[in-house]
Amino acid sequence: MPKRRFLIVCHDADTDGCFNLDDLPGSGGRIDVAARCVVAGLLISYGVRKDAEILLFFQRGPRPGLTIRISGDRVKYLNPDERSTAALIRNAILKHKNAGVLESSPGVQVFRSDLETLLKTGRNVYYLKEDGIPAENFVFPEDEILFLLGDHRDLTADEESIVMKYARAKLNLSPLSLYSEHCITIIHNILDRKFSGSPVPENRN
Ligand SMILES: C[S@@+](CC[C@H](N)C(=O)[O-])C[C@H]1O[C@@H](n2cnc3c(N)ncnc32)[C@H](O)[C@@H]1O
Numbered sequence: 001m002p003k004r005r006f007l008i009v010c011h012d013a014d015t016d017g018c019f020n021l022d023d024l025p026g027s028g029g030r031i032d033v034a035a036r037c038v039v040a041g042l043l044i045s046y047g048v049r050k051d052a053e054i055l056l057f058f059q060r061g062p063r064p065g066l067t068i069r070i071s072g073d074r075v076k077y078l079n080p081d082e083r084s085t086a087a088l089i090r091n092a093i094l095k096h097k098n099a100g101v102l103e104s105s106p107g108v109q110v111f112r113s114d115l116e117t118l119l120k121t122g123r124n125v126y127y128l129k130e131d132g133i134p135a136e137n138f139v140f141p142e143d144e145i146l147f148l149l150g151d152h153r154d155l156t157a158d159e160e161s162i163v164m165k166y167a168r169a170k171l172n173l174s175p176l177s178l179y180s181e182h183c184i185t186i187i188h189n190i191l192d193r194k195f196s197g198s199p200v201p202e203n204r205n
Contacts, residue, residue, distance in 0.1 A: 004145055013034055
């Protein structure tokens with residue numbers, strides 16, 4: 001089963017950590033999208049995906065390049081609701097204060113980076129995009145995969161040109177344009193089915 005990593009480029013979410021937990025879309029600059037991606041990427045019913053990791057890369061605010069890494073094998077205090085997940089993110093942002101790499105809570109690391117560095121350190125990068133090739137029958141590597149996607153906004157042309165230097169392929173998940181967290185769920189489903197080892201029952205109809 002490959003380790004799955006998801007890198008979400010967050011375009012408007014603020015990095016000063018002053019957002020109101022009762023107004024995540026407005027005061028948080030759509031931090032609600034990031035929170036939903038964390039939940040979709042790491043949680044299953046009554047459990048955590050130990051083989052998954054989320055990277056939230058924040059482009060805006062006083063500390064552009066702030067990056068939060070949440071690792072499924074170590075994370076604690078992660079719950080399925082958006083509000084408490086956003087609180088975990090806010091805690092990471094507030095505690096960082098320009099330190100190098102800080103572990104703000106178990107399994108949650110925060111540091112400054114740039115897109116190119118994150119992509120260079122990621123093995124087997126795939127870019128999720130509507131105009132990519134279908135992902136369903138794609139042959140994925142079995143060790144580690146990094147999927148990159150936008151938040152409520154697509155990547156800019158500049159971001160895309162950096163990503164395409166490192167991406168092994170651009171993958172499409174649907175004929176429709178989907179929410180980021182739904183893209184993550186579909187990827188998990190594709191990989192779960194491919195690598196779980198349990199045969200899919202035959203359709204007898
Ligand atoms: C909500 S979408 C961004 C805005 C959207 N493209 C639009 O025009 O409204 C979030 C991200 O999910 C990914 N995405 C959305 N639909 C996809 C699809 N059908 N196949 C692959 N990736 C998709 C892309 O990375 C996209 O930037």
